[in-house]
Amino acid sequence: MTDLQLTLNIWRQRSSSESGKFESYEVDNLNTHMSFLEMLDVLNENLVEENKEPVAFDHDCREGICGMCSMVINGRPHGPMKGTTTCQLHMRHFKNGDTITIEPWRAKAFPVVKDLVVDRSSFDRIIQSGGYVSVNTGSAPDGNAIPIPKSIAEEAFDAAACIGCGACVASCKNASASLFVSAKISQLSLLPQGQPEKNERVKKMVAQMDEEGFGHCTNTGACQAECPKEISVDYIRKMNVDYNLSNIKG
Amino acid sequence: MNNYFTSTIFRKILAALSGLFLTFFLLGHLAGNLQLFISGVEGQTQFNKYALFMTTNPVVKLLSILTYASILLHVVLTLYLAFKSRQARPIGYAVSSGNSNSSWSSNNMAILGTFLLLFIIVHMRSFWYEMHFGEMPYQYLDDGTKIKDLYLITTSAFNNPLYTLFYILSMIALALHLKHGVGSAVQTIGLKLPNYEKPLKYIAESVALIIPATFASIPIYLYIKNL
C-alpha cells in the first residue's frame, strides 16, 4: 500500500450555460489500492473540508456495469487501461508525483451538465427510436421455444455487453456514436425475436443518431480500442450493411 | 428513403465508392506510366502514341469523365463530412490521445487528402493542361506524321529536383491516405468480413504501398537518368 501524491488538472464548469476552465489540485495520502473514483472521493472530502465545491462526476455501480463513470483521463476515456471503466481503474497504474488531466466527454450531443457530468440523454433517445422488441404481454413464453445457434447467441450477447457509457463517442475524432448504435441494433437484430422490426429499427436508430448531431464514422477504430467492454467495430460494418439493404428494399 | 440520401452512412458509402474507383483508376494510370521506363526513340514513340490514344478514344473519354466526377464527389463529400464532424465536437480535449488508440493516417485523412488535391491540380496543370491547351513540341514519326511530344514534356519536368521531390512527397501522402483509405472503404461498404480480416488487411496495405511506390519510382528513374 504505497503512498501516492498527485496533481490533478480537472475541468470545472458550474453549469451547462457557463463556460468552464481547468483547476489544479494537489492530493496526497492516497494509496495504490484505491480506485480512480475513490481517489476523487478523497479529493472531494478535502474540498468539502476547505468549504469548496466538490467536483461533480457521474458514478453508480462502481463495478464496471452501469456505464456512468464517464471521464477522459490524460486524453483517454476511462483512462489508459484496456477494457476497463474508470471505477475499475486502480491507482497502482499511476506513479507518485504524476499530473493527471481529467476532462468530461466532449461532444455536441453530450452537453456538460456540471464539471465532469455530461447529459447522455441523446443515447436514450436513440434507444427510444427503435432499440426495442415489441412483445405481447400474457403468460411467459417458454425460453427455449425458439432455437438460436450458439454462435449467433454469442454474437448478440457480445453486442449486449455495451453499457452505454459513451466512451466510443468520447474517443472518436468525429464524436461518432456508431459503435454504441451498432451494438444496440445488433443485440436485437441478430436474434429471431428482433427480426420483425429489423428494417425499421436500423432506419430509425441511424436517423436519430444523425439527428442528435453525432459525427460520421471514419473507421479509425479508436472506439473499439477505448470501449470498456471491447465491443467490435464489426457491428458497425453490420449496421452499414443492414442500413443500406433496408433502404434499398424500401 | 429521403433520410437515406442525407444520412451519414450513405454519404460515407459514396466517399468509399469514389475512393475505391480512384484507386482502380490509379492502377490503370500506373500501367500507362510504366511505359516511361522504355528508353530511346522507341519509348518516346510508344508513350506519345499512348498519350494520343488516351486523349482521343471515346471510351477513355467516358472513363475520364467518371474519374473527374469521382474526384469532385470524393473531395466535396469527405471535406463536408470532416467539417460536420468538427461541429460534432465544439470544445476539444486539452490532452490528446495521440495515436494511442488509432493510426496516424486514420487521424489525418483530411490533411493528406488536401495535399493530394494540391498535387492533382499541379499535376494536371503540368501534363493534362499542356497536352490539351498548351503549345506542345512535336515528335516527327518515320511515316512523316507528327505527334504531340508529351514524352519530352514529362522527362524534362523531372529534370527539376524540386518538382521531382514534390512528386515523391505526394506519393508518400498517397501511400498514407490509402493505408487507411482502402481498408476503411472495404469496411464501409460492408465487405471486411471478420473471417477474411487478415488477408484483406494484407491486400489493402500492399495496394497502399505498391501503387505509390511504383508511381514514385518513375520520376526517380527519369531524374537519375537525366543527371
Ligand code: HEM
Ligand atoms: C487519388 C486520389 C485519392 C484516392 C485514391 C482516395 C482514396 C480514398 C479512399 C479509398 C478513402 C476511404 C473511404 C472510406 O473511408 O470509406 C478515402 C477517404 C478520404 N479521402 Fe481520399 N482519395 C483521394 C484523394 C482525396 C482528396 C483529393 C481528398 C481531399 C481533398 C481526399 C480526402 C479524403 C478524406 C477526408 C477521407 C476520409 C473520409 C472519411 O473517412 O469519411 N481524398 N480516400
Ligand code: SF4
Ligand atoms: S460501445 Fe463500448 S464505449 Fe460505446 S457506449 Fe457501449 S460500452 Fe461504452
Ligand code: FES
Ligand atoms: S460506476 Fe458503473 S461502470 Fe463505473
